[in-house]
Amino acid sequence: MKFSKATNYALHSMLHLAATKSNTPVGVQVLAKKQDISPTYLSKILTKLAKEGMINSVSGANGGYTLSHGWESISFLDIIHAIEGKSSLFACYNHGPGCPIQKVMLNSEVKMEEELKKYTIADLI
Amino acid sequence: MKFSKATNYALHSMLHLAATKSNTPVGVQVLAKKQDISPTYLSKILTKLAKEGMINSVSGANGGYTLSHGWESISFLDIIHAIEGKSSLFACYNHGPGCPIQKVMLNSEVKMEEELKKYTIADLI
């Protein structure tokens, strides 16, 4: 029961992109060095974000990543979902929707998600 | 980012103990069979709960587990903490308490915990 490091990296990368208010792409080298991790690994993570349309990737020299149009409305939850997936935190083996344990666990999860949905990276800068 | 199966087992065991309103101990064999898992593995999980004082263990023939005094006030969160530990879901590497990312993540986590604190196994029966 932990958020993965990848989620941490994704959040920080998004924050960095949002903080550097520029429309010139930021390379993965820069993002990786800032977080002291491998560029190739971070690349995979950023590719996930790109596939979800949160960032744009620019190939070639002076390429890198830029925030996509409408980035201001990307929530923490969106980023987390892109990395961790959207399945429930509580795995029950489907004994039906009426189960009381399931109900409490899922409900609590929703409370967290509601909060994560409220905040965007734009709120941080 | 998943609750462990152990947490599921612990919750179900507690629910079973609470549902069988009897002061004679319930053996791990019974609890394990009901959940279709190994008794020795479940034993380890129940030992954690016992160490936190949530249940009492009775050795010897006709032994097993009983709910401890005051069990009605044991919350979901208590049980989860006993199994998963109490550390934060979001591991940051301590860049200080002022960090905006940290603030959002921890706050969301608290929202979930508040909800998990509201409910007890007693509420389910």
Add this chain to the structure above:
DNA sequence: TTAATCACAGACAATTAGACTCTTTGATTA
């Protein structure tokens, strides 16, 4: 047109955490 610089992809390796099993010990009871 060539060389450098970038993202992307896939295969792989290392590490860690989760989910168990096996076996022994010690307490309690019949």
Add this chain to the structure above:
DNA sequence: TAATCAAAGAGTCTAATTGTCTGTGATTAA
């Protein structure tokens, strides 16, 4: 005294996480 229980520790198996390595294709600057 034998059977029945929980507790504890070592060890195993598996899956997920966290990476690395290498090659490919796009873009740009020289």
